[in-house]
Amino acid sequence: MATPLVVSEVAKSFTMHLRDGIRLPVVADVSFSIKAGECAVLGGPSGAGKSSILKMVYGNYAVDQGQIIVKHGDQLIDLASASPRTVLQIRRDTIGYVSQFLRTVPRVSALDVVGEPLVARGEKREIARERASDLLSRLNLPERLWSLPPATFSGGEQQRVNIARGFITDHPVLLLDEPTASLDARNREVVIGLIGEKKKAGVALLGIFHDADVREAVADRIIDVTDFAAGKLAA
Amino acid sequence: MMTDEPLLRVSALSKFYGSRIGCEDVSFELWPGEVLAVVGESGSGKTTLLNCLSTRLLPTSGTASYRMRDETWRDLYRMSEAERRFLMRTDWGFVHQNPADGLRMTVSAGANVGERLMAVGDRHYGNIRASAVDWLGRVEIGEDRIDDEPRAFSGGMRQRLQIARNLVTSPRLVFMDEPTGGLDVSVQARLLDLLRGLVTDLGLAAIVVTHDLAVARLLSQRMMVMKDGRVVETGLTDRVLDDPRAPYTQLLVSSILQV
Amino acid sequence: MTMQATDIATYNFAYLDEQTKRMIRRAILKGIAIPGYQVPFASREMPMPYGWGTGGVQVTASIIGPGDVLKVIDQGADDTTNAVSIRAFFKKVADVAVTTETAKATIIQTRHRIPEHPLTAGQTLVYQVPIPEPLRFLEPRETETRKMHALEEYGLMHVKLYEDIARHGRIATTYAYPVKVEGRYVMDPSPTPKFDNPKMHMSPALQLFGAGREKRIYAVPPFTEVVSLDFEDHPFEVQSFDQPCALCGAHQVYLDEVILDDHGGHMFVCSDTDHCEKRREEGHAGHLAGDAFAALQHNVPGDSGKKE
Numbered sequence: 144m145a146t147p148l149v150v151s152e153v154a155k156s157f158t159m160h161l162r163d164g165i166r167l168p169v170v171a172d173v174s175f176s177i178k179a180g181e182c183a184v185l186g187g188p189s190g191a192g193k194s195s196i197l198k199m200v201y202g203n204y205a206v207d208q209g210q211i212i213v214k215h216g217d218q219l220i221d222l223a224s225a226s227p228r229t230v231l232q233i234r235r236d237t238i239g240y241v242s243q244f245l246r247t248v249p250r251v252s253a254l255d256v257v258g259e260p261l262v263a264r265g266e267k268r269e270i271a272r273e274r275a276s277d278l279l280s281r282l283n284l285p286e287r288l289w290s291l292p293p294a295t296f297s298g299g300e301q302q303r304v305n306i307a308r309g310f311i312t313d314h315p316v317l318l319l320d321e322p323t324a325s326l327d328a329r330n331r332e333v334v335i336g337l338i339g340e341k342k343k344a345g346v347a348l349l350g351i352f353h354d355a356d357v358r359e360a361v362a363d364r365i366i367d368v369t370d371f372a373a374g375k376l377a378a
Numbered sequence: 379m380m381t382d383e384p385l386l387r388v389s390a391l392s393k394f395y396g397s398r399i400g401c402e403d404v405s406f407e408l409w410p411g412e413v414l415a416v417v418g419e420s421g422s423g424k425t426t427l428l429n430c431l432s433t434r435l436l437p438t439s440g441t442a443s444y445r446m447r448d449e450t451w452r453d454l455y456r457m458s459e460a461e462r463r464f465l466m467r468t469d470w471g472f473v474h475q476n477p478a479d480g481l482r483m484t485v486s487a488g489a490n491v492g493e494r495l496m497a498v499g500d501r502h503y504g505n506i507r508a509s510a511v512d513w514l515g516r517v518e519i520g521e522d523r524i525d526d527e528p529r530a531f532s533g534g535m536r537q538r539l540q541i542a543r544n545l546v547t548s549p550r551l552v553f554m555d556e557p558t559g560g561l562d563v564s565v566q567a568r569l570l571d572l573l574r575g576l577v578t579d580l581g582l583a584a585i586v587v588t589h590d591l592a593v594a595r596l597l598s599q600r601m602m603v604m605k606d607g608r609v610v611e612t613g614l615t616d617r618v619l620d621d622p623r624a625p626y627t628q629l630l631v632s633s634i635l636q637v
Numbered sequence: 638m639t640m641q642a643t644d645i646a647t648y649n650f651a652y653l654d655e656q657t658k659r660m661i662r663r664a665i666l667k668g669i670a671i672p673g674y675q676v677p678f679a680s681r682e683m684p685m686p687y688g689w690g691t692g693g694v695q696v697t698a699s700i701i702g703p704g705d706v707l708k709v710i711d712q713g714a715d716d717t718t719n720a721v722s723i724r725a726f727f728k729k730v731a732d733v734a735v736t737t738e739t740a741k742a743t744i745i746q747t748r749h750r751i752p753e754h755p756l757t758a759g760q761t762l763v764y765q766v767p768i769p770e771p772l773r774f775l776e777p778r779e780t781e782t783r784k785m786h787a788l789e790e791y792g793l794m795h796v797k798l799y800e801d802i803a804r805h806g807r808i809a810t811t812y813a814y815p816v817k818v819e820g821r822y823v824m825d826p827s828p829t830p831k832f833d834n835p836k837m838h839m840s841p842a843l844q845l846f847g848a849g850r851e852k853r854i855y856a857v858p859p860f861t862e863v864v865s866l867d868f869e870d871h872p873f874e875v876q877s878f879d880q881p882c883a884l885c886g887a888h889q890v891y892l893d894e895v896i897l898d899d900h901g902g903h904m905f906v907c908s909d910t911d912h913c914e915k916r917r918e919e920g921h922a923g924h925l926a927g928d929a930f931a932a933l934q935h936n937v938p939g940d941s942g943k944k945e
Contacts, residue, residue, distance in 0.1 A: 160625030161632060202614060204621040227600050227614040228409060250571050263578075460788045467792075482775060482796070489799045496799065497792025503802050503868040525803050 145214045147316050147347040149176040153209030168373030169195045182348040182361050187368035193351045201240050202230040239317045241309030254289045257307040278307035298325045319350030323357050335360045385410045391440035399607035400426035411581040415594035418604035424587045432553045433462045471544030471552035475559040477536035481528045488524040494547045513542040534565035554586040603627045651698040651731040661699040668856035673818030680852040691849030693765035697746045706734045708742035713750040713908030737911045751833040753890050753912040756842035764827040766848035771815045771825040791823045817864045832875045832891045837863040882907045883925040885916035
């Protein structure tokens with residue numbers, strides 16, 4: 144069975160055209176792979192490029208060099224050079240993403256926000272809502288909020304909606320961008336539990352966790368991003 | 379929703395006004411259910427491009443082919459005017475920035491929605507009216523307003539009516555020219571939300587011309603940035619907005635006021 | 638009279654010069670060849686204002702010959718100003734025989750009615766048309782309406798009928814009711830009451846339409862299909878009247894309301910005066926036949942009742 148995610152020799156820099164075209168190298172020669180059922184955590188100080196790597200793997204940032212090979216169905220696809228349409232299909236079926244912040248959509252209830260990724264994959268709305276309810280109650284979001292649009296929720300509440308949305312699908316690869324940042328201890332435990340279940344289900348997880356306890360609890364392996372510092376290569 | 383064949387194929391499309399460039403060398407493919415945002419400032423050629431694609435304007439060179447409902451591919455600029463007009467009122471929609479350009483202001487909301495049905499030969503008043511009620515509901519206009527003229531509607535309602543009028547024949551492709559352009563911010567949000575829902579539920583493909591990056595972010599999966607008639611950057615909407623590469627896109631993105 | 642005879646000698650027969658007639662006849666022939674299609678023509682200035690039938694007069698002048706017998710009606714009446722003037726005009730410039738009897742006429746120029754007496758083969762009905770474009774109500778651009786005709790895009794016509802039903806619960810258009818001719822062109826039948834629409838269908842007579850101000854001629858050749866537009870669940874219907882003509886007792890004819898006094902007194906009488914008189918001559922009588930006749934004499938212009 145192919146490895147779900149293989150990143151090899153990826154480099155990324157930003158060219159700031161508005162500032163006389165200066166080039167800001169971010170990372171270079173990024174290489175790692177994640178096996179099914181494994182949770183790898185990107186480590187290193189802030190500014191090292193953890194977030195950029197996660198965003199490249201999601202197709203949100205462009206890749207300058209290298210390959211990001213994703214097992215998409217029974218195909219191996221290089222996400223770094225894939226067409227936008229292919230990236231969208233990979234996001235729908237293969238790579239899930241739990242971001243730090245929820246981009247709220249006005250007037251859509253929390254339940255439907257959570258259930259949407261399932262509906263997008265052809266699941267019935269009722270079933271999506273059922274699964275969404277399960278997750279939201281596990282994450283201790285008061286039931287009276289479920290039918291409301293999350294725009295007015297507190298940061299912690301929004302994040303739990305976001306986590307539920309990220310965990311509802313059975314994507315074989317899941318990216319976690321500090322999903323526990325503004326959660327209390329009780330809900331952090333729930334997320335740790337959810338991650339454990341994903342691992343058991345054979346999902347390959349790649350995450351950023353600033354919270355040492357959570358990192359400790361979920362990480363099978365730490366990938367030190369400072370190894371990929373762009374300066375090292377240039378030096 | 380995703381099929382293996384695109385709906386529209388555009389190749390090296392150019393439109394010149396004399397020696398002045400309207401748009402130049404634009405190529406892309408659009409798949410069913412996909413929303414493409416074309417962004418750029420006034421004069422960037424985005425509206426010229428939209429008018430060429432919707433055959434309201436003939437390009438100077440280049441081709442655009444469309445996969446018809448019967449799966450045949452047709453070159454849009456070689457179709458007869460009768461066929462093009464038929465396409466425009468059945469399988470296509472066009473949402474104008476100013477609703478008055480897309481509505482008949484002197485006939486009732488119901489007739490505005492029903493016109494396309496009557497144009498394709500529906501001759502049952504009861505059925506036409508029932509469809510009108512249904513579509514007004516989907517764009518959140520009450521049934522009690524069905525006999526009112528759009529003149530009596532607010533800007534936001536007019537725009538929603540224009541959308542219903544376009545969608546009643548279940549088009550597969552909708553062109554939108556600054557659909558939220560002249561509206562108040564709160565009204566814009568509601569309309570965007572409605573459009574987003576409709577596009578997803580109906581699996582519509584859409585080409586949305588806008589100068590508003592928030593509109594592009596909310597509605598589209600893919601984006602094309604235009605400047606001086608040429609495409610300067612293209613890609614996934616969130617990629618273009620979060621990691622803009624072309625100098626002009628960086629300028630556009632950095633010019634957004636943060637609230 | 639002799640003075641007048643020399644005066645009119647300066648006019649060509651039937652007023653228009655031969656080149657103009659030739660041009661108009663060509664337009665008429667084209668119109669006949671494409672039933673319901675509006676043929677542009679170079680409308681001439683006529684010695685009467687627009688709105689007084691300049692289109693119809695030009696058509697009549699182009700087809701009339703010395704042997705023709707002309708009848709002119711205005712809203713069904715032979716004796717109103719417009720009818721009398723046009724009749725007098727052709728008597729003067731073409732020296733043709735005139736009549737008020739539908740059956741005896743070879744050419745009938747009409748403003749807004751079709752006679753009750755069935756028309757026969759060989760007769761020509763010339764309509765005076767104010768606005769020939771049926772689509773103009775909803776689409777004011779001539780370039781666009783022409784295109785719509787060319788491409789047979791007639792959905793808009795039903796929008797108008799839809800509006801009627803939405804507002805009035807039924808198709809409330811009662812005159813200038815749009816028709817489709819020979820399954821192709823949608824046509825404005827001029828502001829005749831829709832009561833007359835069925836008479837156009839498969840008529841043995843030739844029907845010509847002239848719009849002077851708008852410079853359009855169109856035609857319905859004999860035995861042509863003329864179908865009034867409608868909805869499946871709101872089929873086309875003609876007006877019906879609760880009572881017969883007060884003077885001649887006729888049913889199934891188009892009636893006009895005539896005010897009798899200042900106290901709301903009124904009666905309904907045949908709009909087709911010739912038809913009404915014929916019936917009365919034959920001994921038919923409505924409930925107001927006696928006294929009402931006198932009242933009628935009060936209500937119509939001085940030159941009425943005089944039969945040439």
